[in-house]
Amino acid sequence: MYTFVSFTVAELFEKVWQTPMIKLAHDIGVSDVAVAKACRKTGIPLPGRGHWAKPEKHRQRKPKPPQVEGKVRFQVLDRGTPPAKPGTDLNSTIVRRTIEAPYQLTEPHALVSRWLKSAKTSKLKDGHLDYGGKRVLNGMISSTLIERCAILFDALIKESEVEGYSWKINAEGKTIVTVNDEPMAVRLMERLDKHPIPPPPPPKRRPGAPWEPNFMSPRSPQFEWASTGELTFQIEARMDYGERKNWKDTKTAPLEKKLSSILAGLSSASVSIKVLREKEEARDREWAEDERRRFERARTTETQRRLRLSLVKHTERWERAERLRAFIKAVEDRLTITPLADQEMAQAWIDWAHKQANVLDPTQGNLALITTLDVELESWFSGPHYGQVEKGWWSE
Template sequence: METVQISFKVLDRTLLPPQKPAAVKTSLQSFLPVVPQTLNDPHLLVVKWLKHAQSAKTHEGHLALEKMPVLDTRISLAQVDRSALILDTLIKASEALGHRWTIGVHDKTTVQIGAEKFTLQLTERLTKLALPPPPPTPRKPGTPWTPNFSSLRAPSFEWIPTGQLSLQVEADTLHGTRKNWADTKAKRLEKRLGSIVEGFALIAESITAARIRREEQQNARRIEEEVRLQRVRHDESQRRLRRDLVSNMEYWQRSLQLRAFIEATCKANAGSPAHVQQQTALWAAWATAQADKLDPIQANIGSVVNLTTKVEDWFTGHSTIRGVNDWWDE
């Protein structure tokens, strides 16, 4: 058996060129706002909201804050303290990244990132329970019978707070952009604030992309409409030229018929007395002049061969009263 010699050489790493340190990935995923146990130095928007929320009345399970210039929430009284901590932490974390929070039109909570704006609302899910109608009042002995209209009353409901909060963003974005975060069995909203703040940036980008797409679609529709309008206006121009062509031909045929009739009349009176022939000559001169007026070639040949026709600016081709179809429509 032949012996094979194998040799090893130890690599001296000091002779290798220095490597660049790996770039540190920066992401909002590492930005995890922590919701405190107590409210410390709250944001002015939260202070104003708390003032109204603590004194607001309850309507169908939610605090009635719809027409107040405060943070947009639909929660029960039991969730005021928790919501204040969530909103305060979220606003401060968002503004630290340059986002701007305001109370906008119709008292909507508005977040602005760069040039883009969107609105949001903190909502608590409620359970709606139908209340049974009250039992009829027992009739006392000896009292006359009266009809019971309680079954005809509108049904009553009870709204049961669930404590499950969700943050819902309203914005015109591309399909598939996340705009809702909610409590789940595995994770409460407090643990989702980092994802929410990151989602705000994605929503702003999606708003921009959606607007660009709309503008592109609008431009495409505008160009398509311009092409369509140019085509239908050209077709209408050709239709009118054909209409004039047929009309001139018909007038010309009538003038030929008149001239033939005039000639036949003169021939019929060729053997008539002189005064009749004189009267016929006067009539023939007058009738020929009328035929010339009817004949477009004699009256205005320039209009016969003119290929220029005007289509009104209001004409769009969507509705046109054309009357009887011409030869080319048959």
């Protein structure tokens, strides 16, 4: 059975520069090629050739570690889990066996039968079968690989269902595999070769005929697609960094011999999808908390700004009322020195002027409106004002 060994990028960098590559790969349980490939993907510089054969003082100086976050995972054979003995409980110990696709399709799965029926009647579009929007297995292949694709799908579905996986076609027409309660989209895709189609030769001109331009000859480039027979099984899902999601035909091993690796990859992908989702949810919660604190700060700042504006406004109204009263008092003092002939008219003006000063004076009205600290912000308020900053008494 396989297990996973993970390191952070910083940890793997330190190990690479502390231990020779062959010994490090042996300690992890993988090949030195796998370790070097993982280092190149994450940007970890490797010691040069002959680094460990030199004396320590003549070795290359250790560079700075890459500024990359994340983890590097290696799939290794769990040698501490022995295979199940005859007569023991198979549910307690699960050992993944080697799975190979059969040479002939017999008793196909219901999903495979439905796909096979649609594939045999589908036309080609850009080299791949066009199912016309039918909800069938996602096999982006040419017509030459229908039988092989059906065998691969059938073997994968049947073997995975034994391990508790489930397959379905969703409303969008994607093939969904559910592993450990984690749905993920998968597909089989064939690589096609694209060849340009040369334009037809120009028509021959009769001897002695005058030359005439052919305005119909320019055309957009035409292409044709040729089958390569190379299949790729793809997991269409966002996963944690470094997780495998593609299995391809190679010269030494076709997909038929990689079914065990694909099933193990589906299980690993389900864990990676969950880990990535939990990371994103934690990041979203952190962002939401930061946004809440920012909004509270902005709300407090805006409330303070409006309270100050109200205080200045009331102060200015009170000062104007006091100036009016001072002016009215000066008029009254002057009238005692030089009285008018019509004293009643003068007194009427004084009474009217006092009323106008009282209207302007905020202390003559509802004092609760002046002394309140409650400020009701608009429903659309979302943060600080991005226009020109207003200058007031408290501006620097």
